[in-house]
Amino acid sequence: MKSLEELKKLREKLQSDTKLRAADGIKVIVGMGTCGIAAGAREVMAALMDEVKKRGVAGVAFQQTGCIGMCDKEVLVDIISPGGPRITYGNVRPSDAGRLVAEHVVNGQIVKDLVVAKSV
């Protein structure tokens, strides 16, 4: 049974193993405005979390953001590596999660065909 007790243990583990910490790791942000949600943002986020778990990647922080005004390109996913640019991917489907995690999150390679914007 998952309990708050287990969360305490998790905290100890996170404190002792800094590799597991996301504080200066990679950020994955999914747009969750109304049209993002309708376009499947929640499923995309779940698929990304799944991939991260499957590959045992540590230190990834997931976040969500509201409407960013690119409704026609939903689902939108931003990936920010420490010190790197902010890459915005558009028209992301749950089936793209594998590539985004394997290529960008793990190997730092931008998945070119899905990029819609880039900012520093």
Add this chain to the structure above:
Amino acid sequence: MRDLSLHVLDLVQNAVAAGAKNISLLIGEDGEKDLLSIEVSDDGKGMAPDFAACAKDPFATTRTSRKVGLGLPLMDMTAKRAGGRLDIDSRPGEGTKITAVYRLSHIDRPPLGDIAATVKIIAAGCQGIFFRYEHRKGHNAFVLDTKAMREILGGEVDFGESAVMEWLDGFLREGLLALDKTEG
């Protein structure tokens, strides 16, 4: 929106966008009264009275001036179709409370959907916000309070960290399963 859990995600996003510091989600399934209720309340900036009055009307304002999106009119429509209603109680500067009720057994009631996935994602985005989720089913209740999580995790750990998300996923799924248990 395919199911109610996606509407819930949308409602909570509105509360976050309204600058709320405390957000509460209450879901109640009452078989005896044949009612399913969803209530989201926040202490965000609230809506002006004229805005709240037409927030359910998809044609009342232009798309660009509309800050709460099309989520509320959509939700109002599905609630009415399922023998229920949507109420908006909002005061500028104090907050907003949205209540949706459905007939539990109504054939047109959308399924609740994956509420655990919704709550998990809300919690991930709740850095400076206290979010409380309570789900009642008959005599059983399940509560997730990010305040309690924050107390355990301390200041530095991000709720969105994959290890925390994994714990939360299990905690929610087991807690929600237990809601069905002891009830005959």
